[in-house]
Amino acid sequence: MNGNVIGCARVEMHVLDKTVERLEAEAVNSTKSRQPLYAPRKKIFPKRASGSFRRFKWLVMVITLGIYYLTPWLRWDRGPFAPDQAVLVDLASRRFYFFFIEIWPQEFYYVAGLLVMAGIGLFLITSTVGRAWCGYTCPQTVWVDLFLVVERAIEGDRNARMKLDAGPWTTRKLVLRVSKHAIWLVIAAATGGAWIFYFADAPTLIGEVFTGTAAPVAYITISVLTATTYTFGGLMREQVCTYMCPWPRIQAAMLDENSLTVTYNDWRGEPRSRHAKKVQAAGQLVGDCVDCNACVAVCPMGIDIRDGQQLECITCALCIDTCDSVMHKLGKERGLISYTTLSDYNANIAVATAGGSGPVNPSLVRTADGTFSDRLAHFHIRKTFRPRTFVYMGAWSAIGLALLYSLLTRERLEVNVLHDRNPQFVTLSDGSIRNGYTVKLLNMVPEPRTIVVAMQGLPGAEMSIVGIDLPAGRSFAIPAEPDRLKMLKVFVRQPANQVEGIVQTFKFRVEDKASFESDEYTATFNAPETAR
Amino acid sequence: MSSEHIDEVSGISTTGHEWDGIRELNNPLPRWWVTTFYITIVWAIGYTIAYPAWPMLTSATRGVLGYSSRNHVKNELAAAEAAKAKYVAAVESKTVSEIAADDALREFAVAAGGAAFRVNCVQCHGSGAQGSKGFPNLNDDDWLWGGKAEQIQQTITHGIRFASDPDTRVSEMPAFGDIITADQIAQVSTYVASLSGLVGDASLIEPGANVFAENCAACHGENAKGNKELGAPDLTDAIWLYGPGETAIAAQVRAPKHGVMPAWIGRLGETKVKELAVYIHSLGGGE
Numbered sequence: 090m091n092g093n094v095i096g097c098a099r100v101e102m103h104v105l106d107k108t109v110e111r112l113e114a115e116a117v118n119s120t121k122s123r124q125p126l127y128a129p130r131k132k133i134f135p136k137r138a139s140g141s142f143r144r145f146k147w148l149v150m151v152i153t154l155g156i157y158y159l160t161p162w163l164r165w166d167r168g169p170f171a172p173d174q175a176v177l178v179d180l181a182s183r184r185f186y187f188f189f190i191e192i193w194p195q196e197f198y199y200v201a202g203l204l205v206m207a208g209i210g211l212f213l214i215t216s217t218v219g220r221a222w223c224g225y226t227c228p229q230t231v232w233v234d235l236f237l238v239v240e241r242a243i244e245g246d247r248n249a250r251m252k253l254d255a256g257p258w259t260t261r262k263l264v265l266r267v268s269k270h271a272i273w274l275v276i277a278a279a280t281g282g283a284w285i286f287y288f289a290d291a292p293t294l295i296g297e298v299f300t301g302t303a304a305p306v307a308y309i310t311i312s313v314l315t316a317t318t319y320t321f322g323g324l325m326r327e328q329v330c331t332y333m334c335p336w337p338r339i340q341a342a343m344l345d346e347n348s349l350t351v352t353y354n355d356w357r358g359e360p361r362s363r364h365a366k367k368v369q370a371a372g373q374l375v376g377d378c379v380d381c382n383a384c385v386a387v388c389p390m391g392i393d394i395r396d397g398q399q400l401e402c403i404t405c406a407l408c409i410d411t412c413d414s415v416m417h418k419l420g421k422e423r424g425l426i427s428y429t430t431l432s433d434y435n436a437n438i439a440v441a442t443a444g445g446s447g448p449v450n451p452s453l454v455r456t457a458d459g460t461f462s463d464r465l466a467h468f469h470i471r472k473t474f475r476p477r478t479f480v481y482m483g484a485w486s487a488i489g490l491a492l493l494y495s496l497l498t499r500e501r502l503e504v505n506v507l508h509d510r511n512p513q514f515v516t517l518s519d520g521s522i523r524n525g526y527t528v529k530l531l532n533m534v535p536e537p538r539t540i541v542v543a544m545q546g547l548p549g550a551e552m553s554i555v556g557i558d559l560p561a562g563r564s565f566a567i568p569a570e571p572d573r574l575k576m577l578k579v580f581v582r583q584p585a586n587q588v589e590g591i592v593q594t595f596k597f598r599v600e601d602k603a604s605f606e607s608d609e610y611t612a613t614f615n616a617p618e619t620a621r
Numbered sequence: 622m623s624s625e626h627i628d629e630v631s632g633i634s635t636t637g638h639e640w641d642g643i644r645e646l647n648n649p650l651p652r653w654w655v656t657t658f659y660i661t662i663v664w665a666i667g668y669t670i671a672y673p674a675w676p677m678l679t680s681a682t683r684g685v686l687g688y689s690s691r692n693h694v695k696n697e698l699a700a701a702e703a704a705k706a707k708y709v710a711a712v713e714s715k716t717v718s719e720i721a722a723d724d725a726l727r728e729f730a731v732a733a734g735g736a737a738f739r740v741n742c743v744q745c746h747g748s749g750a751q752g753s754k755g756f757p758n759l760n761d762d763d764w765l766w767g768g769k770a771e772q773i774q775q776t777i778t779h780g781i782r783f784a785s786d787p788d789t790r791v792s793e794m795p796a797f798g799d800i801i802t803a804d805q806i807a808q809v810s811t812y813v814a815s816l817s818g819l820v821g822d823a824s825l826i827e828p829g830a831n832v833f834a835e836n837c838a839a840c841h842g843e844n845a846k847g848n849k850e851l852g853a854p855d856l857t858d859a860i861w862l863y864g865p866g867e868t869a870i871a872a873q874v875r876a877p878k879h880g881v882m883p884a885w886i887g888r889l890g891e892t893k894v895k896e897l898a899v900y901i902h903s904l905g906g907g908e
Contacts, residue, residue: 509749510749511748511749511751512749512750512751512758512760515751515758515760515761515905515906516761516859516860517761517762517763517859517860517906518761518762518763518855518858518859518860519858519859520817520818520858520859523760523761523905525760525905555903555905556724556727578903580905585859
């Protein structure tokens with residue numbers, strides 16, 4: 090612990106212009122004070138923010154948590170032969186159910202396609218509105234927000250928490266800490282507990298979990314996810330984003346000069362001053378930033394946004410909210426910190442520095458009556474549409490449409506055929522040649538069907554099916570169980586005088602007479618050269 | 622160490638080594654690492670008490686949990702046997718025809734019989750049961766001793782010409798080289814070959830038919846269709862255990878070969894034999 094930290098913990102408030110409180114906040118992870126990597130973590134005590142972005146984040150939190158916790162409980166009627174859980178990953182039977190879609194393992198490319206779409210979607214979002222994934226929807230962000238809600242409710246806001254943390258261990262501190270961690274653990278257990286319901290019938294499983302009769306893997310999963318949620322959300326927080334997560338690096342590479350990022354507009358903020366009126370009276374330049382440190386105090390990542398764009402910044406926009414409210418109180422325009430593109434920022438800094446010829450002069454961005462100069466650049470929605478985003482949108486839509494087309498036209502009846510290789514053929518007593526096949530019928534709908542299996546080609550040949558007590562023929566009606574693979578051992582026999590060569594091809598055709606769905610498989614028929 | 626070198630930037634002492642001006646800070650190991658290391662030591666001690674570990678003169682310490690990998694395997698095998706028990710019991714109590722008629726039971730018996738076949742039968746009959754010269758192909762529909770599931774079971778149980786089993790299937794074709802003349806052998810061979818459409822010297826067919834009627838029809842039947850009661854092969858079909866054509870037939874008339882198949886009941890037991898019979902019956906030639 091060095092002096093900075095103790096200074097950080099000291100609580101002092103100055104009243105500035107009688108409207109804005111100044112916070113003694115120092116950015117833990119600021120560029121200036123950045124520690125070598127081998128250093129203990131400094132705790133961050135984010136202050137509560139309020140404003141439109143904070144409201145949006147509450148909304149996103151409610152929606153994402155709602156989706157996560159409630160999805161397994163949605164029901165979807167698929168008839169008597171399939172589970173009625175709307176979203177279910179049935180690993181034991183190797184089926185994945187998603188509302189009206191049922192996926193067999195060999196159709197996993199739909200999931201792969203969705204993941205590719207998610208990746209490209211992330212590129213698109215990042216290149217337009219920056220690290221929105223990190224700031225709003227990432228589970229790490231959402232759960233840390235949730236854990237912070239608990240922390241604030243129990244220990245109070247920033248100053249109270251810092252005081253408690255620096256103070257000695259008293260009964261009160263012990264009670265507060267124990268209750269905070271207990272609630273965190275309950276949330277973590279609920280998080281881990283919700284996960285397992287995606288893999289089994291939720292109403293059944295919840296009973297089993299609480300009566301101790303669920304499978305060991307359920308308890309192991311709950312324990313592991315409880316531990317990770319508690320550790321990541323409660324204890325590690327911003328360190329997960331800064332040190333563990335690869336996304337910040339990847340997402341930063343997706344940004345360009347037209348991507349919106351949370352930016353401190355120093356072209357109007359600098360030179361910052363805590364005593365604007367005095368400085369102004371002394372005839373010196375003064376910018377809009379009153380150095381109240383509110384942006385630092387609310388930052389969950391412990392950075393000072395005024396140092397510029399940084400790796401740690403998850404663009405949660407809470408500094409925008411808090412700075413806007415300060416600007417509002419001071420009667421100045423909002424947007425000292427704002428979502429801005431690098432190109433707009435560069436244009437405006439050029440205005441403020443008269444083309445880079447001097448330090449920032451905030452009077453250059455304003456007209457004589459104090460309003461902003463019309464030479465300033467503003468974000469326009471037009472900038473979202475540029476070749477790069479068109480490519481992303483195009484690729485994203487193309488994959489999406491291809492998946493949709495494939496999904497709507499996919500066959501729910503398939504046939505696969507394996508030709509016996511040992512022996513390849515058998516000569517029978519009347520000289521005719523017999524080949525054996527394993528025919529796999531895939532009835533991929535959750536209802537029983539009667540599938541007609543027929544031969545096409547191979548003149549004179551007839552087939553018989555092991556276990557089906559019918560005379561040999563060229564077509565059989567096979568009852569297929571719902572949502573199952575039916576394996577048939579089929580013998581095809583061709584009279585010797587109709588054998589044409591040592592290899593002939595023919596087709597197995599399967600058809601559901603009710604839905605007219607059909608599939609074909611081209612198989613070979615082998616015969617010895619001596620077939621008479 | 623003569624003098625401790627302190628890094629100017631960090632104020633931390635270095636290890637004293639230097640590589641091209643690069644020095645290594647003498648930082649302590651991370652606490653979590655050291656803690657984990659000590660935990661592994663404690664764990665190791667506990668492990669060697671709980672599980673077999675310390676080598677002694679003749680064996681190793683047994684460990685207080687009483688674990689052994691042999692028992693582990695034994696338990697797994699017992700569990701596998703228990704899982705099969707339901708089917709094995711059904712196979713024991715039912716006849717082979719009943720087994721073959723029950724889809725689930727047939728599937729089990731075919732899998733179990735196939736495994737037994739690959740261990741005990743492939744040496745003669747081949748891995749695909751396709752046989753070879755002198756060893757019958759079990760896929761086809763030509764059966765010396767009958768192709769019904771029960772008949773196959775009988776053959777496997779008691780074997781063929783297996784002297785030590787009193788119930789074994791026995792047939793022995795005389796060596797006609799000592800009974801009829803070489804000319805007659807040529808005639809009857811041509812006649813028998815002509816029955817399945819193989820063309821020979823047409824002038825030998827009629828005398829051959831006479832030789833056949835006098836010497837062969839008793840076992841092979843007047844129409845040469847054979848007799849499964851006696852194990853006499855059908856001479857009119859396309860399948861020849863010792864090869865098709867007049868030469869191969871003549872050799873078999875002159876001095877017949879007689880294959881031997883062991884009785885398997887003693888070695889495999891009734892259940893395995895039933896499974897094997899169902900498997901053979903399912904290969905496509907079963908009657």
